[in-house]
Amino acid sequence: MMGDARNESHRDKRKSLSRRIAMTLAATLKSSAAAVVRRCRLVPVAIVSCVLLATAVASAKAQAISSRPTLDAVKQRGNLRCGIPSDVPGFASKDANGVWRGFTVDVCRAFAAAIFDDPSKVTFTPLTVENGFVPLLSREIDVLARVNTWTLSREAALGIQFAFVSYYDGQGFMVRKSRGANSARDLGGIKVCVQRESTSELNLADYFSASELKYEEVALSNPREILAAYDEGRCDAVTSDISRLHSARLQLKSPDEHVILPDVIAKEPLGPAVRNGDDQWLTLVKWVYFAMVNAEELGVSQKTLSDELNSERTKTKRLLGSYAALGEALGLSNDWVVRIIRHVGNYGEAYDRNLGAGSRLAIPRGLNRLWTDGGLQYAPPMR
Numbered sequence: 001m002m003g004d005a006r007n008e009s010h011r012d013k014r015k016s017l018s019r020r021i022a023m024t025l026a027a028t029l030k031s032s033a034a035a036v037v038r039r040c041r042l043v044p045v046a047i048v049s050c051v052l053l054a055t056a057v058a059s060a061k062a063q064a065i066s067s068r069p070t071l072d073a074v075k076q077r078g079n080l081r082c083g084i085p086s087d088v089p090g091f092a093s094k095d096a097n098g099v100w101r102g103f104t105v106d107v108c109r110a111f112a113a114a115i116f117d118d119p120s121k122v123t124f125t126p127l128t129v130e131n132g133f134v135p136l137l138s139r140e141i142d143v144l145a146r147v148n149t150w151t152l153s154r155e156a157a158l159g160i161q162f163a164f165v166s167y168y169d170g171q172g173f174m175v176r177k178s179r180g181a182n183s184a185r186d187l188g189g190i191k192v193c194v195q196r197e198s199t200s201e202l203n204l205a206d207y208f209s210a211s212e213l214k215y216e217e218v219a220l221s222n223p224r225e226i227l228a229a230y231d232e233g234r235c236d237a238v239t240s241d242i243s244r245l246h247s248a249r250l251q252l253k254s255p256d257e258h259v260i261l262p263d264v265i266a267k268e269p270l271g272p273a274v275r276n277g278d279d280q281w282l283t284l285v286k287w288v289y290f291a292m293v294n295a296e297e298l299g300v301s302q303k304t305l306s307d308e309l310n311s312e313r314t315k316t317k318r319l320l321g322s323y324a325a326l327g328e329a330l331g332l333s334n335d336w337v338v339r340i341i342r343h344v345g346n347y348g349e350a351y352d353r354n355l356g357a358g359s360r361l362a363i364p365r366g367l368n369r370l371w372t373d374g375g376l377q378y379a380p381p382m383r
Helices: 002-027 044-065 069-076 101-114 132-135 150-156 197-209 223-231 242-250 278-299 313-321 326-330 335-341 348-352
Strands: 080-085 123-129 143-149 160-162 167-176 190-195 217-221 237-241 258-260 266-275
Touching: 069 080, 069 101, 069 160, 069 278, 080 101, 101 123, 101 143, 101 278, 101 335, 101 348, 132 143, 132 150, 132 160, 132 266, 143 258, 150 160, 167 197, 167 242, 190 197, 197 217, 197 237, 197 266, 217 223, 223 237, 237 242, 242 258, 266 278, 278 313, 278 326, 278 335, 278 348, 326 335
Parallel strands: 080 123, 080 143, 190 217, 190 237
Antiparallel strands: 143 266, 160 266, 167 237, 167 258, 167 266
């Protein structure tokens, strides 16, 4: 009976959380017309089919070239407007000189480098889970690069599209070493700090329900409040994306007294999002990332770029724009990848200096290794 009551309580909690998140999503929705899809029969005349196909392709290409509203607006304005996390070291935070640094910041600068050949032509807008999607939908920003979890409800209900997974993450727990916990299974009966109206809040309820463990939720509005509450002892554990926990630990009074447990209780694929309705912009955003991944795979980096520009390898020449005019299809110059690598670097370089071995966080790449090294970072071919 007690088990049934506990499960019922968890179900009620999850329904309540789902309703709150749905209300948050609904508040940012805009009305959209239903798409009309028509089918037609193939004309059984080969030559007519070829003519119709050629005409359709030419028409689609002309329309694509003339219909780049976001890219055109960015070029006319002279800078890119990028939504980023609010003070998450490793992803986005200001250094001692007030300059934004981090992995997400570098992703934004890669977009600016590709478009303007100048990574400084970007305006950063720090955002939270609660307000992150509104500026994108209201066109206050051009791309939401804040570390957002890619979910069905966000993509289907909000009228946005996630472009790619820049960081494969998972949700975990951080606790004090003095607690002696070796696993999340040891956390029954504790107070857990979590960000309100986030996927982490739902995953927390799911995990404790499935594990038949009791817990008390301490839901707060932003990472700074959560960290302060945990550091002051108002909760026994923090749950969030594991990458955020690594970042949060460095900000505690005594970082070495805390440990991130090995358990991963949920998938957290993180990446940028753009508005629906501008497929050309979505394509550009995707291929900037794909170019960075392909560059790492081919060994093209900031250090090797000058030599690689003289490479005779077809894949490298195609990547760097000397073999095929791929940039024109995106509305960019054909040396757009050269610009990205020169100013920002390839995917591995951006990861290492902000999150990996070259940073204070020193997070192992894990799933974010290239596919050739057993990871999940994989990009379509540049051709």
